[in-house]
Amino acid sequence: MMIKFENINKSFGKSEVLQNISLNLEMGQSVAILGPNGSGKTTLIKSLLGMVIPDSGQILFDGKNIKNEFAYRSEIGYMPQIGNYPPNLKIAQLIDMMKDIRKGKKEGIIIDEEIIELFKLKKMYQKPLGTLSGGTKQKVSAALAFLFDPKVLILDEPTAGLDPLASELLKSKILEEKRKGKLIIITSHIMADLEELSTHVVYMQEGKLKIFKELEDLRLEYGEERLGKIIALLMKNNFSKIIA
Secondary structure, three states: OEEEEEEEEEEEOOEEEEEEEEEEEEOOOEEEEEOOOOOOHHHHHHHHOOOOOOOEEEEEEOOEEOOOOOHHHHHEEEEOOOOOOOOOOEHHHHHHHHHHHHHHHOOOOOOOOHHHHHOOHHHHOOOEHHHOOHHHHHHHHHHHHHOOOOOEEEEEOOOOOOOHHHHHHHHHHHHHHHHOOOEEEEEOOOHHHHHHHOOEEEEEEOOEEEEEEEHHHHHHHHOOOOHHHHHHHHHHOOOOOOOO
């Protein structure tokens, strides 16, 4: 399975948010998507999820154009940065509802409740979502992302708002899924997390793809272990040394 972005362009008014983005992502990769605010990261992810329609170009998921298609989404687990849930719905009701929806669309689905167990969410099952702290909502979002054993995981600031123990538990789960050969796409401002979890780095700036390279190759090329320092050196050199 592969995800291909082919010459993707997207504008909002006069703002060119994505400019001719071409990118091949493969199973077994854990890809960190980096860039300053307004670089196009969120629009790229929303395009993959079908939430934004590119002006031109195409996105292929397992060789099929995703335009006007929806079935491919069942292969994706998405953890948003901020989960907006119906405030009166209880955690148990939300999870049961998602299970019922998925079972109605696909027989023989695999349920992965490891995150639910790790975060002890069952003890809070009867709490309304509107009463939860930001960190607990983040745990619910993580549980939903992993629940159906997806082949592709898209994780937007996954450890933001989590306490240190919960953060380590989630990172261990992400590494476990990476070892299974899944494709993992991560955005985060926490460089230490990306250093630990990523195999590849995408860097975007002003809607353009500046880098797509293996993290280890970047480390060898620049003689630096820390991703933040590598990015700073790349920006200082205006990305002149990079060949994607």
